[in-house]
Amino acid sequence: MIARESIPFAPNLIESMRSLGYSFETAIADLIDNSISANSSKIDILLSPIDNPYLIILDNGYGMNSNELEEALRYGAKNPLEKRKNTDLGRFGLGMKSASLSQCRKLVVASKKDGLISCFSWDLDYIIQNKEWMLLEYDSEEINKLPQIELLKSLPSGTYLMLENFDRISSSTYDLNTTLNSYMNSTIDHLSLVFHRFLNEGVDIYVNNNKIIPRDPFLSTNRGTQPLPEQFITINNCRIRIKPYILPYMNKLTSEDLQKVGGKEDLRTNQGFYIYRNKRLIFWGSWFRLTRKEELSKLARVMVDIPNDLDEVWGVDIKKSTVHLPDVIKKNLYSCIEESVFKSKAVHEYRGRKETNNNDINYIWERVELRDNCYEYKINRDLPQIQLFEESLDSNQLKYFDKIITNLEKMFPSTSLYLDASKGKIMDESSVVTDEEIEELYNEICDSLKYSEKMSLNKESVLESLLKSEPYCNYKELIEKFKIGGSNE
Ligand SMILES: Nc1ncnc2c1ncn2[C@@H]1O[C@H](COP(=O)(O)OP(=O)(O)OP(=O)(O)O)[C@@H](O)[C@H]1O
Ligand SMILES: [Mg+2]
Incomplete structure (x- = not known):
């Protein structure tokens, strides 16, 4: 047997890597993960509505020197099995590249460390033309021409990403800027929820200079919310923390509170476990089929904190947007909360009676x-x-199905049924x-x-x-x- 090197064909593989299934908001969230892991306290997202719109993400984290940046831009920069610090939100060594290029054709990254700025870019068109995995390095003159680069220059250290040429979005709309703006609005919603604990603890994220307000799905500071005692389960010597909350009854919620918990309509669909990996929300609004989403338990939400040491066990995906919890963890989770949540007075007080x-x-x-x-x-x-x-059904289809049934219930034609029945016409x-x-x-x-x-x-x-x-x-x-x-x- 002889070993033969088989190098992936750059234009094909890099194009395929664009299709991991990121949405606009999950892509941006993956890039924000990197900024938070780099200890940033301020992250700016700037969208420029011009003919060729670009999006900048700028953070004031510890930044990278030229070698570190070149390495960071390599696909598979890190071993997914490597132990990471418990504040690191990364795992696969792919996010920065795959998330950005899932939305655009050109990614430029400039980073400042020890007073020096270095800059490289992945340009899909260049790769297709040259058929090689070639990064482009910028010299200082080219760096100076980057839009709003003075913002990075003014920081002691930090990282600047520019996403350009949104080919996929642009081919699906007549009006790229309007579509980008509406994607940005859903991104604000998404970020305000998935990073709510960081936003509460001193990380500020701005979108076009507007600060994102954290959306705490447990309304934990509302006096009407009932926090139930936390519990722990230990798997492979790692502790999973479980903290249930019962939300206040709906008529006690202000419209702002209702918006935070996902709106009156979605209260029922958003009940369930909220799974956090290192305080970053990955997945929410499901009881993992261990119990049903009852109208009656719609106020119950359970915060579950899983450390990144358990990534292998629970199958976090590259996009950090789904989880595949092993049955043993699911059952453990459920038995931990069954008594306190589903049989508790707190929930029963709110229950209707079938x-x-x-x-x-x-x-x-x-x-x-x-x-x-x-x-x-x-x-x-x-x-x-x-x-x-x-x-x-898979979990997304299940959520969708639940929404369909909820809508059917909501649209029950009670008035016309009453009128027809009173005339004996049914x-x-x-x-x-x-x-x-x-x-x-x-x-x-x-x-x-x-x-x-x-x-x-x-x-x-x-x-x-x-x-x-x-x-x-x-x-x-x-x-x-x-x-x-x-x-x-
Ligand atoms: N904003 C940033 N500031 C400092 N370092 C960064 C920044 N973004 C990325 N890096 C460095 O680049 C590396 C590669 O980032 P990338 O997002 O591609 O992978 P990852 O974060 O390691 O894993 P994942 O694929 O799970 O996101 C990171 O591990 C980090 O060392
Ligand atoms: Mg990352």
Whole structure:
């Protein structure tokens, strides 16, 4: 056997590396990670609305000398398995390059350390032309021509990134500047949440000279918020800190508070664990399928602090925007908070009461009595057919599905239903059912059973639960058919 060197073809690989799946805001957040890791106390994001717009990120961190900067710009500059300081938000040695070039074709980085400024750039067009991994180094004259470079010069140390030629965004819009401005607005929202703990602790981030206000999703300084006792779990000698909060009841929230927690509409979808890696929020608004997102637990949010030593265990991704927690951590997390959050008086006080006519039936619609003698109708997310469907969705699809159902509930046409019902004009189709319809329902259940088998679920108990659920439980003939044929159809 002989070993042969196989060097990646620069133009192709660098183009593919642009497609790791960054959005505009996750890309900018990845660059801010670097500034925070470099001990910056002030970070400026400057977007220039001109014909060829560019975006500058300037920090006052410790900066890099020429060798360090050249090395930092190399793809895979660091070993992902290397132990990092517990204040380092990086892991893969890729972010600065892959995040910037996911949005634009040219990245210029100038950095100041020990009074000297050095500067290099990755230019995709240059690489395509020359077919080699070539960085471009700037001399002092070229550095002086960079827009707003005097801002870096005035700092004792720091780093300046300029992103230019937003080809992808520009090909998707007629008006690049308007689109960039609207992306910038969602970026402000995103940064105010994912970095809220840093923003609270002395790191200032400005966008075009406007300071970003931290958005604390726990409203921890609001007197109505109930912090519950923190707990710890230890994995591989590392401590994970778990701190649950119960938000104040909605009518106690000011409009500013509501905005901080994601708005009234999204209160329900934003409940769940908030996973932080070194105080930087990575992922939020999910119970990891360990429990359901009930209307009733919508005020519960649990801060989970995971140190970067556990990166390998929980599978942080390059974009730092998703997590793949191993089942053992998830279960540990859940059992830590089950008692305190879901069974606590704090939550129960806010709970509505589900009304049921018959406990043996899984109704599709639930009538929930709220505290002020009003009712709301909710779709029962515990229905086995909904649960089975949710099993097939990834976490983003799950959030989207939840939003669809929430919107259906919100748009329930109660007034026209009331009027039609009062005139006796509602057709009750459920009582009349043909053989073909029974056959259709039967096949539906068989499909669900096949799927449950694929998911290694207990087929018998899924069948039992389906036959207790609407609409199936309404048809004796259907239930009989399964009694005769069993679940092996
Ligand atoms: N603003 C900055 N100030 C000082 N050093 C920086 C800055 N940005 C990047 N660096 C240096 O460049 C290196 C490479 O950055 P890059 O973002 O590409 O990878 P990373 O942060 O190590 O890991 P990740 O891919 O997870 O972000 C960093 O580890 C850091 O040493
Ligand atoms: Mg980084």
